[in-house]
Amino acid sequence: MFTASKTNGSLISEALDSLKSKKQLYEKDGALWFQSTDFGDEKDRVVKRENGATTYFASDIAYHANKFNRGYSKIINVWGADHHGYLPRVSAAMSALGEDTVSLR
Numbered sequence: 194m195f196t197a198s199k200t201n202g203s204l205i206s207e208a209l210d211s212l213k214s215k216k217q218l219y220e221k222d223g224a225l226w227f228q229s230t231d232f233g234d235e236k237d238r239v240v241k242r243e244n245g246a247t248t249y250f251a252s253d254i255a256y257h258a259n260k261f262n263r264g265y266s267k268i269i270n271v272w273g274a275d276h277h278g279y280l281p282r283v284s285a286a287m288s289a290l291g292e293d294t295v296s297l298r
Contacts, residue, residue, distance in 0.1 A: 204255040205247050208290070209240060211258070217289045227254075232285035235278070253279070254286040261292045269298045 209225070212218050217228050223243035227250075230237050240251040260268050272279055284294045 201252060201255070204259055205251050208255040208258045208286075209247075209251060211290055212240075212254070212286070215289060215291075227286060227289070229282050229285040229289075232288045234281045234285040238282055250282065253283055254290075257283055257287055257297070258290055258292075261287060261290075265296070267296045267298065 209218065212227060217231070218240065219226050219228065224239045225241035226237045227240050228237055238250050239248055240254070241247050257268065270280075270283075280297075284297055287294050287297060
């Protein structure tokens with residue numbers, strides 16, 4: 194996990210900036226959305242709320258992007274029952290960032 198909220202915030206900003214540069218984010222109803230349906234997810238996902246706060250999913254994107262950037266050959270997540278459907282949305286985000294999601298489990 195992240196060791197400091199400043200680090201977490203900068204990693205989230207980097208990940209969202211990267212998605213924005215790839216034209217994978219759009220604004221709707223005052224929120225910032227990731228076009229995850231372009232990568233097989235069932236619906237697009239909010240990454241920043243109307244009030245400017247980033248979502249838990251935005252931090253998941255940053256966390257996984259950081260894992261890929263560190264060069265791990267396999268990324269294994271243990272998902273709880275409350276995270277049903279998370280693999281497709283995280284895979285969508287990593288694909289949008291140009292990562293090969295075959296190593297994501």
